[in-house]
Amino acid sequence: MGIEKYKGRVALVTGASAGIGAAIAQALLKEGLTVVGMARRVEKIKEFEVKGAPGKLHAIAGDVGDEGSILSVFKWIKDNLGGVDVLINNAASFPHNQPTDGKTEDWKSILDVNVLGLSICTREAVQDMLRRGVDDGFIIHINSIAGHMPPFIAAGAMYSASKHAVKVLLEGLRKDLTARGSKIRVGVYEMLVIPTASAL
Template sequence: MERYAGRVALVTGANSGIGAATARALLEKGLKVVGLDKRIDMMKDIARELKDAPGALYPLQCDVSSEESILCALKWIKENLGGIDVLINSAGLCGDSSLTAGQTAEWKRILDVNVLGLSICTREAVQSMLDRGIDDGFIIHICSISGHIIPSDPNYSMYHASKHAVKTLLEGLRKDLVARNSKIRCGEISPGLVKTPLFNTLKKYSAEGSENMRMPMMEPEDIANAIIYMLSQPPHVQVYDIILRPTGDLFR
């Protein structure tokens, strides 16, 4: 990780869950972390808590479903920090929405963040690296075990579809970078169930005393540790996908 100390990492969805845990981990490794989220209150708490960490945290309010909002944030990064060296696409949404009765607005909300927002952030980060001649940058998508399996619950088919798209977009990105003769690396982390606020919005998991909430789950820090592992490999090694599942997981 020493090669990234003092350099700039952009983390989307950094106000809570996996994004917040990732921001913490990168700060402790000495990176300048720009955290994007619609809310930044918890990031401000992290900045105060880790004020003596070797890195620095820059919370930026941003709606990842809006290209205009993303471009505004990237402009700030360019003008104030020079550009992006590492991108962690952590922002993600899920929702209760079947394919036969779901609302178009809910489908669009999921796809705008999980697929289009991720793609816009990736495009802009790669261009930032290429424009500055950065050849050791890294793009990491937070995918999901849902990107590797067929949906078991029809209410979450659109979410599964978005994560299958993330997996496909990663391979497209890898081939694009190879065709450019770039040494910029990319990879994805595909976790199973993780204790994050994402579940608070889902009927299946949010009901008080829900049996589903007693299923084995990982902590956000487990995913952040996997990100650090991926980043810490030598330049000739590209860890492309890490699948993490909680011990005893029966999720299908």
């Protein structure tokens, strides 16, 4: 049995306003899931709603780099939809910065979104599933192969470091869930997302 078993259940997709986040949200809507698309540009999420899809889209404004914002989104989901069954950690930040003269706020943005925000979303989703006795939920981290290799350019060093952290955090999550005897599944989808000077 595949994704069809999740028809009518709730999926949270972070960074759902463009790119792969929007594509994932659309795919889940076509499979009949109730999709909460979270992003700062909430108006952009609404543009990707799939007409005639069996699923329902809820576009919610939220900033993965801000814990209060994340907690507000999870509270809204709990109050209005019952809870999260699927979490797609897609949001990412990669401003252009050099190791020798990068701006602290740029480094903080990368770590707050790519590492801490991802971890907070994961914690909240898992705790929500455990409270409700959901043992077939799953969590997917959208990652980059940049986390497996030295940066191609100096300006990508902090981004690559954050993506390596995602890989390590996933393995820690697996061990934690196994120790709890939980059957919540976790995984990673790694793409060729290597920031270049022009992309940053």
